[in-house]
Amino acid sequence: MSETSSANHLNHLRAIEALYSGHHGWLYATLKRKLGNAMDAADLAQDTFTRILASHITVIDQPRAYLSCVAKGILINWYQRKALERAYLDALANVPTHEAPSPEAHFVVLETLHEIDAMLDTLAPQVKRAFLLSQINGLKYDDIAEQLGVSLITVKRYMKQAFIQCLMLVE
Amino acid sequence: MLGLRKEPPLAPQVLEEAAEWLMRLSERELSEHERAEWERWKVSSPEHDRAWSRAQLLQSKLGGLPPSLAMSALDRPNSPERRAALGKLAILLAVMPVGWGSWKLAQSQQWSADYRTDVGQRRELTLADGSRITLNTETAIDVVFDDRQRLIHLREGEILVQTAVDTATLPRPFLISTRQGRMQALGTRFTVRELSPRTHLAVLDGAVSVILADNRQTPPLIVNAGQRTDFSSQTFGSLTPTDRDIGSWTQGMLMADKMRLADFVAELTRYRRGFLRCDPSIADLRISGAFPISDTDRTLNMLVHTYPVLASSHLRGYWVTLSPA
Numbered sequence: 001m002s003e004t005s006s007a008n009h010l011n012h013l014r015a016i017e018a019l020y021s022g023h024h025g026w027l028y029a030t031l032k033r034k035l036g037n038a039m040d041a042a043d044l045a046q047d048t049f050t051r052i053l054a055s056h057i058t059v060i061d062q063p064r065a066y067l068s069c070v071a072k073g074i075l076i077n078w079y080q081r082k083a084l085e086r087a088y089l090d091a092l093a094n095v096p097t098h099e100a101p102s103p104e105a106h107f108v109v110l111e112t113l114h115e116i117d118a119m120l121d122t123l124a125p126q127v128k129r130a131f132l133l134s135q136i137n138g139l140k141y142d143d144i145a146e147q148l149g150v151s152l153i154t155v156k157r158y159m160k161q162a163f164i165q166c167l168m169l170v171e
Numbered sequence: 172m173l174g175l176r177k178e179p180p181l182a183p184q185v186l187e188e189a190a191e192w193l194m195r196l197s198e199r200e201l202s203e204h205e206r207a208e209w210e211r212w213k214v215s216s217p218e219h220d221r222a223w224s225r226a227q228l229l230q231s232k233l234g235g236l237p238p239s240l241a242m243s244a245l246d247r248p249n250s251p252e253r254r255a256a257l258g259k260l261a262i263l264l265a266v267m268p269v270g271w272g273s274w275k276l277a278q279s280q281q282w283s284a285d286y287r288t289d290v291g292q293r294r295e296l297t298l299a300d301g302s303r304i305t306l307n308t309e310t311a312i313d314v315v316f317d318d319r320q321r322l323i324h325l326r327e328g329e330i331l332v333q334t335a336v337d338t339a340t341l342p343r344p345f346l347i348s349t350r351q352g353r354m355q356a357l358g359t360r361f362t363v364r365e366l367s368p369r370t371h372l373a374v375l376d377g378a379v380s381v382i383l384a385d386n387r388q389t390p391p392l393i394v395n396a397g398q399r400t401d402f403s404s405q406t407f408g409s410l411t412p413t414d415r416d417i418g419s420w421t422q423g424m425l426m427a428d429k430m431r432l433a434d435f436v437a438e439l440t441r442y443r444r445g446f447l448r449c450d451p452s453i454a455d456l457r458i459s460g461a462f463p464i465s466d467t468d469r470t471l472n473m474l475v476h477t478y479p480v481l482a483s484s485h486l487r488g489y490w491v492t493l494s495p496a
């Protein structure tokens with residue numbers, strides 16, 4: 001079996017090599033046209049290939065359709081990340097210096113924020129807010145209920161939904 | 172990332188219990204008695220242990236953030252497009268009860284299907300309201316649009332739905348019915364597959380609310396983006412994260428990432444006339460690739476060239492058997 005799996009790995013690398021040499025230029029040009037920015041396009045094209053490298057794909061028919069599929073998922077994620085970074089930088093400007101993370105810590109904080117953002121993304125806004133008020137701001141459920149104008153039972157329902165979502169997705 | 176998880180999903184029951192412990196812990200100090208109960212819960216099964224290590228990972232991620240910065244970044248206002256979609260969601264929820272009667276009607280009458288695809292065919296429709304439906308192989312749907320609802324009855328097969336904002340003066344709910352239940356789109360993109368006796372639902376954007384056909388006492392289940400479930404006419408299955416590749420059939424692709432050959436063959440059979448069998452000795456061989464579904468002969472060729480598999484074909488390709496090379 002290990003012989004097969006190493007053969008698969010080799011096929012995987014060959015497939016990606018062919019994909020990269022044949023279509024990286026096309027993907028980059030497409031993304032550049034879409035985003036109007038060469039640097040972002042290069043990053044996204046790179047992310048697309050990184051994700052494909054992390055898969056086990058060995059056989060690819062219609063390589064451009066496949067690349068579009070993968071790149072689309074990454075693009076959606078990327079727009080969201082841009083919005084998060086903008087909000088983070090805006091907030092940073094208003095935070096006293098001693099409360100701001102050290103420059104080295106920014107990367108880790110942003111990375112974690114992005115992960116949490118992605119986990120909470122599909123929740124209804126009220127559910128997400130209740131969860132953040134509790135887990136980030138440390139508010140009690142009673143206070144959250146008052147602030148959101150809903151019952152305590154509702155807050156608990158929100159919290160449970162959000163925790164289940166996070167437990168499903170955290171890694 | 173969704174879909175890249177290697178360990179199997181946790182059972183809904185375990186997730187719920189872990190969530191309840193997290194809630195108790197975040198609300199107040201546990202009593203001595205509760206603490207003992209909590210410790211017992213954690214060690215009482217390997218699944219609990221696995222759930223709790225995820226809970227700890229979550230706690231450490233949440234706990235390491237500077238509160239004011241994290242709050243501003245995570246609780247940022249939604250983009251205008253998003254707000255528009257959510258406004259629509261509220262309207263749709265308000266008119267929820269409409270349409271049940273017509274759904275029963277659609278079920279009881281044996282109408283000829285409005286749109287149909289044959290084996291291996293795929294078809295994309297734009298409906299009167301601008302919503303888009305993609306029909307996968309061997310699929311039949313009826314479309315019933317009136318002044319109270321937009322209803323698609325999925326008789327068999329699989330569809331991808333991308334709803335549009337209703338331009339009617341009184342926005343109408345967008346409903347999909349199968350033999351097993353009725354789904355209401357809450358501003359959204361999702362796939363539905365009727366695979367009797369169950370319906371499979373996977374949500375890509377927005378959310379979908381589901382009511383069971385023969386069990387109206389059970390409250391509607393809301394399935395959010397990134398989640399999937401299945402249901403019979405009586406009960407819901409568990410909620411699990413969607414695969415990243417869901418809906419790739421709309422691009423004419425069958426995407427496999429370490430898929431068992433037996434499962435791969437079962438999937439491929441949907442797009443092919445005749446019999447396709449795989450020898451049990453290679454059923455567990457793992458297949459990875461992006462294969463064309465419009466040309467299953469080509470897919471089989473690709474398979475044979477990449478994996479230690481032989482394909483023998485009889486009856487002019489009507490009967491194909493895969494065996495070890």
